[in-house]
Amino acid sequence: MPTDPTPPATGLHRIVVVGGGAGGLELATRLGDTLGRRGRAQVTLVDRTRSHLWKPLLHEVAAGSLDVDDHELDYLAQAHWHHFTYRYGELIGLDRAAKIVKLGPTFDEDGRQVTPGREEPYDTLVIAIGSTTNDFGTPGVRDHAIPLETTDQARRFNRRLLNACIRAQTQAEPIRPGQLHVAIIGAGATGTELAAELHRATRQLVAYGLDRIDPERDLRLTLIEAAPRILPALPERLSEAATKLLEGLGVTVMAGTRVSAVTAEGVQLADGRLLESELVVWSAGVKGPSVLAQLDGLELARMQQLAVLPTLQTTRDPDIFAIGDCAACPGPGPGGFLPPRAQAAHQQASHVLRQVRRKLKGEAPEPFQYRDFGSLVSLGHYSTVGSLMGVLVGKSLMVEGYFARLMYRSLYKMHQRALHGWAKTALASVGRMLTQRTEPRVKLH
Structure with a gap:
């Protein structure tokens, strides 16, 4: 070699x-x-x-x-x-x-x-x-579910979503049950954020001329979590707030529910039920x-x-x-x-x-000291929830709404600053704000 x-x-x-x-x-x-x-x-x-x-x-x-x-x-x-x-x-x-x-x-x-x-x-x-994605040996995950660990996987899911909607718009037969259903397995940050983002994006997609699809009737999102509640890493109050918001949007939240298999027809639950779903996302764990x-x-x-x-x-x-x-x-x-x-x-x-x-310099290494600044979970344009650690003399501060959304966006800006510096990050941000005004609000190809 x-x-x-x-x-x-x-x-x-x-x-x-x-x-x-x-x-x-x-x-x-x-x-x-x-x-x-x-x-x-x-x-x-x-x-x-x-x-x-x-x-x-x-x-x-x-x-x-x-x-x-x-x-x-x-x-x-x-x-x-x-x-x-x-x-x-x-x-x-x-x-x-x-x-x-x-x-x-x-x-x-x-x-x-x-x-x-x-x-x-x-x-x-x-x-x-x-x-990489940990499917915990669940049958059918590799063949019928899409993980979200890489850009290629995210693009693949988006293509399948677009194709499913265009297929439903142009097919001769009526839209069948489960055809435009999305099941998201794993309600940590990724799964919960995806559910909220999909609710908004699918409705924007349908608005671009897919008039045969009724979002309230044909589009269905189901969020499945084995733990007793979604967002188990966040305080219970924030988990409840996120659940209430998602359910208010029409997302079906199934906490305390285990998946036994994923098939071509949908998601097989441990209690024997089958959730018909053409699109399945697996975000239940990593290794x-x-x-x-x-x-x-x-x-x-x-x-x-x-x-x-x-x-x-x-x-x-x-x-x-x-x-x-x-x-x-x-x-x-x-x-x-x-x-x-x-x-x-x-x-x-x-x-x-x-x-x-x-x-x-020939000096001995030092131990790593981790500082937990809390967690923030974006619920799309609807809200953001999270907890900020160490703000009040070692205590945590729970945040929601517009302030939490600004904090969430700042995390990405901090990453960009580490890679490009403040000047280039600011210029890039302004450029994106200008171009977004002349582009569709959702990817159409």
């Missing part, structure tokens, strides 16, 4: 970040701006895709209320602007003794090879490849990607994630860090782990940036 040629700056400390999600891309950008720009280290980002989209936006992509092209960031361009190198490839293995990351070949839509399998040497490695078990003996923890020390170094190799959803990072409380949230990945990226600087 060939090794990528080393850039002219030989002898520099080689830092490789695998995974260009929220944490990985922020880390590579900040390492490039500080160490790469000043010639103190050689920084490389590896990802199996060519562009980045902030993961909390995926439910809007799936509903068709957000155009991916307006928000995607090309890795090659980001690398050029911020003094790091981008490698297109997928992590398939690791040689810790030789300090080499093994990358698999990539192919285009026609099956032609784009890049060969190759190796990337490192001195410090950061694994930030995120998570570490299977490749983590093939990384030269690195220890795995719960949910197939990499076990890490309090410093975020992996337990069996101090030169390898793991951050984000792929890392089982100890959290507050006995035996607790940090939840898969963008704020955790952001804080971990900042921590690893400091530890790499300390390492280059």
Whole structure:
């Protein structure tokens, strides 16, 4: 397997970040701006895709209320602007003794090879490849349900939704039961946000001339959760507020309900009922990607994630860090782990940036200190609910409505600022506000 040629700056400390999600891309950008720009280290980002989209936006992509092209960031361009190198490839293995990351070949839509399998040497490695959907072995999920872990999956669901509506508009026979029904399995943040966003987006879609479809009669959204209530990570009062809002929109909320299988006809419940549904979304859980078990003996923890020390170094190799959803990072409380949230990945990226600087100075690593700033869940244009932690001297502040919505939007702006700086973020925001006035409010193709 060939090794990528080393850039002219030989002898520099080689830092490789695998995974260009929220944490990985922020880390590579900040390492490039500080160490790469000043010639103190050689920084490389590896990802199996060519562009980045902030993961909390995926439910809007799936509903068709957000155009991916307006928000995607090309890795090659980001690398050029911020003094790091981008490698297109997928992590398939690791040689810790030789300090080499093994990358698999990539192919285009026609099956032609784009890049060969190759190796990337490192001195410090950061694994930030995120998570994958956990179907808990439920029959039929892989064949009949669509997860929302990647941009391609969100686009795929949106295409199926559009096709289902156009099919219903043009078919000779009446719209059959379940034909325009959407079942969302898992009522955490992703599932709940998707339900609210779909309610608005489907009605906007129908308004563009699909007059044969009656939204109140033909479109049905069902949100299914095994826990006793939706949004189990939020305080009960906010969960109840979200439930009340969704039910007021006509969304069927089924908490305390387990799914036994997903079929071509719909969702089979554990109590024997069948919910007819042409479109099924699975957002009930995540786990570490299977490749983590093939990384030269690195220890795995719960949910197939990499076990890490309090410093975020992996337990069996101090030169390898793991951050984000792929890392089982100890959290507050006995035996607790940090939840898969963008704020955790952001804080971990900042921590690893400091530890790499300390390492280059010959200093010992410091433990990671997580600060929980709370959780916010967007219910589309209808509302936002959440809790802000540490606002009132260690206590939590529950927020709803317009203020919470502004706070939710600010999270994305903070991510953009970390990647582009305030000036470019502000200019991009103004540009999108102007172009939105001349475009459809929902994706139509």
